[in-house]
Amino acid sequence: MTRFEKDCETLKKGTGLKVLQKRKAEIDRLTKEGRGCKNRFRQTCIAQDLIRLKKEYEALEALY
Numbered sequence: 001m002t003r004f005e006k007d008c009e010t011l012k013k014g015t016g017l018k019v020l021q022k023r024k025a026e027i028d029r030l031t032k033e034g035r036g037c038k039n040r041f042r043q044t045c046i047a048q049d050l051i052r053l054k055k056e057y058e059a060l061e062a063l064y
Helices: 003-013 017-036 040-063
Strands: none
Touching: 003 017, 003 040, 017 040
C-alpha cells in the first residue's frame, strides 16, 4: 500500500487534517529546496516530485 492510499484511507475515516497539513508542509519544503539547489539533475528530480505531490494533494483535498 502506497503512502497516497494510506492517506486516502485516513481521510475516509475522518481524521485527515493532519495528513493535509503534512503534505502541504512537504510541498513547501521541496519548493524551497528546488529554488536553492544548483544541481540541475537534482532540480529536475525535485520538480517531478513536486508535480506528483501537488496532484496527490489536490486529490486528497477533494476527498476532504
